Amino acid sequence: MYNPRFEKETFKKEVKHNVKTLYRKTIEEATPQQLFQAVSYAVKEVIIDDWIATQNQFKKDDPKIVYYMSMEFLMGRALGNNLINMTAYKEVKAALDEMGIDLNAIEDEEPDPALGNGGLGRLAACFLDSLATLGYAAYGCGIRYRYGMFKQKIENGYQVETPDNWLKEGNPFELRREEYAKEVRFGGNIRVEYDDSTNRTKFVQENYESVLAIPYDMPIVGYGNHHVNTLRIWDAKAITDFQLDSFDRGDYHKAVEQENLAKTIVEVLYPNDNHYAGKELRLKQQYFFISASIQAAITKYKKTHDDIHKLPEKVIFQMNDTHPTVAVAELMRILLDEEELGWNEAWDITTKTCAYTNHTIMAEALEKWPIDLFSRLLPRVYQIIQEIDRRFLIQVRERYPGNEEKVRKMAILYNGQVRMAHLAIVAGFSVNGVARLHTEILKNQELRDFYEMMPQKFNNKTNGITQRRFLMHGNPLLADWVTEKIGTKDWITDLSLMSGLKKYADDSKALAEFMDIKYKNKVRLAEYIRKHNGIEVDPRSIFDVQVKRLHEYKRQLLNILHVMYLYNQIKEHPEMSFFPRTFIFGAKASAGYIRAKEIIKLINSVADIVNNDRSINGKLKVVFIEDYRVSNAEIIFAAADVSEQISTASKEASGTGNMKFMLNGAPTLGTMDGANVEIVEEVGMENAFIFGLSSEEVINYENNGGYHPQDIYNSDPDIRKVVDQLINGTYSNGDHEMYRDLYNSLLCPKDGSKADMYFILKDFRAYAEAQKKVEEAYKDKERWAKMALLNTACCGKFTSDRTIQEYVDDIWHLDKVTVEI
Ligand code: TH1
Structure with a gap:
């Protein structure tokens, strides 16, 4: 026990x-x-x-500790886990x-703690689970947002956001740790002082505003090993006036301002996935949790070590995308101004301690802060970044004499902006991508200049997911069956053992059991859908699922246009053989992302028409699951037959939903993008449905000004019909304008962007053919069961335990800890 x-x-x-x-x-x-x-x-x-x-x-x-710095931790419910x-x-x-x-x-x-948007935040949560399970010392460092990811309601087909008051009833698992509070300072000016006695220049921040960061700790329980790590998320509190400088004491305005600053800083998670909005408050959030976390890490280190130079032997700061990148400058500040080290010593420590993970190449996600905003909010940190940039550009000019084009391309400060990715690459000792294809694109396209200059920094760490939550907890029937079939439950901590299922690929009894479990999980999801959507779906139909954040590059629009096409086909050829299908969507759109919201409305409009058309005998159903989140995701993955991973090739850095579907026995219908490439490599082409342009083809088109969707529209009547249905009132009660913007986005955008930027019409035929193959495969029950089972059997690589072990071996070099009880 x-x-x-x-x-x-x-x-x-x-x-x-x-x-x-x-x-x-x-x-x-x-x-x-x-x-x-x-x-x-x-x-x-x-x-x-x-x-x-x-x-x-x-x-x-005294093990080496990794601090996983992330603006997002999408933990999901804690009790069951x-x-x-x-x-x-x-x-x-x-x-x-x-x-x-x-x-x-x-x-x-239990409220579903949703301190994250999607894949990036959920990855951080899976990583914490694996770190504890593998017995490594780790802290997750983040923000205790008062409101997490908004709750989504669908009203009249439209997304409506409501606040996620997740702390309303109190969070039983957290501990408030007031005694470890840290002060964080914003704004003001820097006074330069020369101290004759020590011969040092001092940089003193004056006239600043400050807040107190209060840590809340949540336990991260490892599997069966008594190892409990900590997720430390920071709340903000005003510094009460007796703590103010004597100069400020009794300054009423200042007291109120600091009260407001504290309240607003941690108020809400920015609901943007893969998108940078450039809001000042967001930068405040970033510096707030980074400064507090780094200060706390240094304090902790100094409690038991007296040589700050040896910090890199005991501490790693892993930066989850560029959002925490101000960490490198904050660490420099503490080493220079508080530890009183010289620049070279401080730089040496920093560049051995900080590492950066890149999660996207989407241009609109790149963080580029306006210099005026940045330097006003973080004056001392900005000075340090200027100096980092100055020294870096000397190196660039040494390496590429006379090549000012290189200097412009690589500078950290350029065109009035602070380029956070460049800062992270220059100051970090490791830059990793999150899937093999993505890392290759970083090296050969997006970050080519940096790769050329410092190839040793670049490495790949293909993402993974935790089987504890996404199989054991989400799909207990299958979990028990796997244990019985492979004769051990060691897969819980060693997912490579799933390959023991391969021997059942031709065993009809085992296949029948496997599909029976899938059926029961489909019944469970059908009940969820009946309860939440009031729609009856047939668990014997193919459950074809696309759940992920709504983004044009993820191409939910391709999926729903294809549904419209199938509906047309069924109506035009009522005698046509057609295996019943349920198309299931789940997706939140960022509150300000208008086109994404139009796509949600379109999905719901198509659902309305299709689900209520009695002439098609329930052959087609469309379901939009409200408020897609970790807790209902577990139910959805377990019940899926088909995993839709249809991003425009090159755009999805990895994807992790794809792995959750695979684990639960749903073959991938997808493009050669992100980790799909590696999924297919593991499971075999014959057990997936791959279609569409390759990433090279996409990049080629992009470099040559795009393609001509009009040609496809003009030459393919089925596609033309579907596209026209966006503006002929079919799905809008006769309103010709409701989906005009979507129509325009495919053929003639009004915002100056390229027509069909995401190659939806270009890939449409290939997608429809792949879908036809899905149907053919599904009709052959044994064949389908074998494919599904092999997906589960071949998913071993995609555990976050493997990912974490690779981070440990190549980047972090942590020591294993055995907790003695
Ligand atoms: C996602 C990527 O889109 C996805 O492909 C990847 O699997 C996941 O990260 C984990 O690596 C990203 N989420 C965000 C969120 C923000 C900014 C950039 C990205 S990239 C806010």
Whole structure:
């Protein structure tokens, strides 16, 4: 047994006790939310012991620590996951059953912590799970947003955003740690002082505003190893006036301003995925959590080490995209101004401690802060960046004498902007992409100049996902079946063992069992859809699923145009054979992304027409699942037959949903983009449906001004019909304007951009043919079952455990910790 405190009677007593002391109630009287709280506190009690033990082990072993710096951690619910990782899920479920409490219902009471947008934030969460499971010392560093990712409602087919007040009922798993608060300073000016006695120039920030950063710690439980790491997210508080400089004391305006600053800084997560908006508050958020995290890391290091020069032996700051990149300058500031090191010493430490992960090549996602804004908000940090840039450009000119074009292309400060990616590459010792293809594109296209100058920094770390959440928790039927079939549950920590399923690929009994589990999961999703959408879907139809953030490059528009095409086909040829299909969508659009919202409306309009057309006998259904998030994702992946991964080749850096589908036995229908390439390599071309332009072809077209979608429109009547239906009122009650912008985006954009930038019409025929092949394959039950099973069997590479081990081996060089209990 993992812990005697999970013993049935002990645990039951604990829950009863909690209900009594927290709410003055009995189990029978308690509300489901109160039961969730009481159960969670009982679980936390046990976690705390392991958490303490882990910290003590760290003190003994003094391991190297990775600080995973991220604006986003899309954690998903904690209760079920913690129970799984403490290997107590089934025991606790049984104990609660005896008390008449349904664990699943209790789990549904937990708000889904959504401190992230999508793949990037969820990757950070999977990484924390793997770090703890593999026994490495790690901190996640982020922001405790008051409001996470908005809740999505669909009203009249349109997305409506409502605030995600995830802390309303209190978060039972967090610990507030006021005593580790750090001050963070913004604005003002820098006074330069010369100190004769030490011969040093001092840089003193004056007239600044400051906030107090208060850490909240959440436990990150490793699987079955008593290892508990920490996610440290920062809240902001005004510095009360007695803490102000004597000069400022009693300054009422200043006190109120600082109150406001503190409140607004952590108020809300920016709901943009793969997009940079350039808002001042966002930069404040970045510096706020970075300054607090770096200060805390240095304080911690200095508690037990006296030589700051050896920081790189014990500390790594991994920067999750450019959002935390101000870290390099903040570390320099602390080393220069507070530790009083010289530039070269400080630079040496910084460039051995900081590493950067690139997650996108989308131009609109690149962070380029206007210099005036940046230098006003972070005057000292800006000075340091100027000096980093000055010294870097000397090197560029040495390497490429007379080549001012190179200087312009590579500079950190250029054209009135601070280019954060360049800063990260120059100051980091490692630059990694998140899938093989993506890393090659970085090296050969986007970051070519940097790769040429410093090839040793570049490396690939293909993303991964945690099987603890996305199989054990999300798909318990399949998890148990896998354990039975391969004769071990070691796959929970070694996903390569899934290959043990390959021997069942031609075993009809095993295949039938596998598909029976898929069927049950489809029934579960069908019930969810009935309850939430009021739509009846047939679990015997093909569940064809595209769930991810809504973005033009992800091409949900291609998917829904194809649905419109199928509908036309069925209507025109009622006798045509057609295997029933349910197209399932789930996607949030950034609140300000108008075209993405139009696509959501279109999907819902098509759903309305198609689902209510009795003449097609329910052959086609379209479902838009409201508020796609981690908790319903688990249900969706388990139930999917087809995994739609149809981004314009070269645009999706990796994708991680693709891996979750694969794990759950859904073949990929996709382009050769991101990690799809590696998925196909593992599972075999014959077990996926690949179509469309290659990334090289896309890049080629882009470099030559695009292509002519008009030609396709003119020559292909089926495509023309579908495109025309955007403006002839078919899906808009006769309104010819509702989808005019989508129509224009394909043929003649009004904003000066290229027509059909994402090659939707170009790839349409290839997509339709691939979809035809899906249908053919599905009709042959055995063949489909084999494909599906092989997807599960071949997914071993895509565990985040493998990804993390690669980061450790090539970048972080962490020490393993064994927690002794
Ligand atoms: C995503 C990428 O689009 C996706 O391909 C990848 O699998 C995932 O990161 C994890 O590596 C990104 N999300 C964001 C979010 C923001 C900015 C850039 C990216 S890239 C806010």
